Amino acid sequence: MADALHFTYSPGRLGRREGAPGLVLQELTQFALASVIARKGQAAQAVGAAQRAFGASPPTTPTIAAGSDIAFVWSGPGHWLALGPQSTESFEARLGTVFGTHASVFDQSGSRVLLELRGPRVRDVLAKGVSIDLHPRAFRTGDVAVTTASHLAVHLWQVADEPVYRLLVVRTWFDSLWRWLAASAAEYGCEVMAPTPYTL
Amino acid sequence: MLLIQCPYCGLRPELEFAYAGQAHVARPADPSATTPDQWTEFLYLRDNTRGIHAERWRHVRGCARFFNALRDTTTDQFLATYRAGESMPVLQQAGQKP
Numbered sequence: 001m002a003d004a005l006h007f008t009y010s011p012g013r014l015g016r017r018e019g020a021p022g023l024v025l026q027e028l029t030q031f032a033l034a035s036v037i038a039r040k041g042q043a044a045q046a047v048g049a050a051q052r053a054f055g056a057s058p059p060t061t062p063t064i065a066a067g068s069d070i071a072f073v074w075s076g077p078g079h080w081l082a083l084g085p086q087s088t089e090s091f092e093a094r095l096g097t098v099f100g101t102h103a104s105v106f107d108q109s110g111s112r113v114l115l116e117l118r119g120p121r122v123r124d125v126l127a128k129g130v131s132i133d134l135h136p137r138a139f140r141t142g143d144v145a146v147t148t149a150s151h152l153a154v155h156l157w158q159v160a161d162e163p164v165y166r167l168l169v170v171r172t173w174f175d176s177l178w179r180w181l182a183a184s185a186a187e188y189g190c191e192v193m194a195p196t197p198y199t200l
Numbered sequence: 201m202l203l204i205q206c207p208y209c210g211l212r213p214e215l216e217f218a219y220a221g222q223a224h225v226a227r228p229a230d231p232s233a234t235t236p237d238q239w240t241e242f243l244y245l246r247d248n249t250r251g252i253h254a255e256r257w258r259h260v261r262g263c264a265r266f267f268n269a270l271r272d273t274t275t276d277q278f279l280a281t282y283r284a285g286e287s288m289p290v291l292q293q294a295g296q297k298p
Contacts, residue, residue: 062208062209062210062263075263076208076263076264076265077208077263077265079263131201131212131213131215131216132212132213133211145209145262146209146262146263147212147216147261147262148215148216148261153261
């Protein structure tokens with residue numbers, strides 16, 4: 001953990017100590033990440049190729065689509081982030097074989113930190129730095145937003161109705177994001193869990 | 201907070217966007233055949249509209265795409281947004297001429 005490029009933190013309780021935590025925070029590790037950008041006029045072919053190979057259709061609206069072991073997070077028109085479990089096989093090569101000449105694939109593994117946020121006050125915490133509407137009438141399970149959290153560019157999506165959110169942030173900005181999250185969650189109490197390997 | 205409808209992402213706060221100048225300014229197809237006056241017109245001269253103005257915006261802190269918008273420069277109200285490459289929408293209300 002004592003990596004100069006990796007901001008470190010310790011599991012435990014932050015902020016208010018009494019009662020149940022308002023926010024439960026857990027880092028998800030050991031995932032492979034790649035950007036997939038459709039070539040000009042080839043978005044439909046790229047979507048079809050992924051559908052056939054992974055059983056997941058890269059979404060054309062700001063949502064996330066999951067197949068058996070791969071998920072496509074919408075990132076812009078004809079632009080996705082592919083998330084999968086880490087393996088000895090090259091994620092980039094596996095995607096590149098499927099997309100062929102329809103899309104450009106670049107490995108981004110290690111470039112981002114993935115956080116999972118849950119708890120009864122998770123919306124109140126996010127409201128302090130995320131300016132989009134996260135009310136269930138506007139943002140539901142499966143919805144994705146490319147937006148900012150405390151002025152840092154993030155991908156945010158909802159994975160369950162409780163609600164549970166996942167937040168993907170550039171690794172070198174994790175330090176800043178963490179400080180904002182810890183300060184924002186302090187009044188509700190924040191339970192920091194030990195990191196766990198990524199699952200869909 | 202002013203909300204702007206990104207054609208790709210939906211309603212987002214103004215702070216995620218950047219203004220990118222007047223829309224529908226076409227580069228002359230054959231630059232070598234243009235006169236210096238025509239080139240000056242293309243390169244430097246822009247409308248200074250009081251009222252409805254067609255302009256480019258970029259959702260720079262979101263999907264990063266450029267799109268076009270019709271905005272009333274007297275009220276800062278966004279009347280319509282549309283994808284780059286699409287033609288300017290016709291506004292329904294009487295008296296509004298883009």
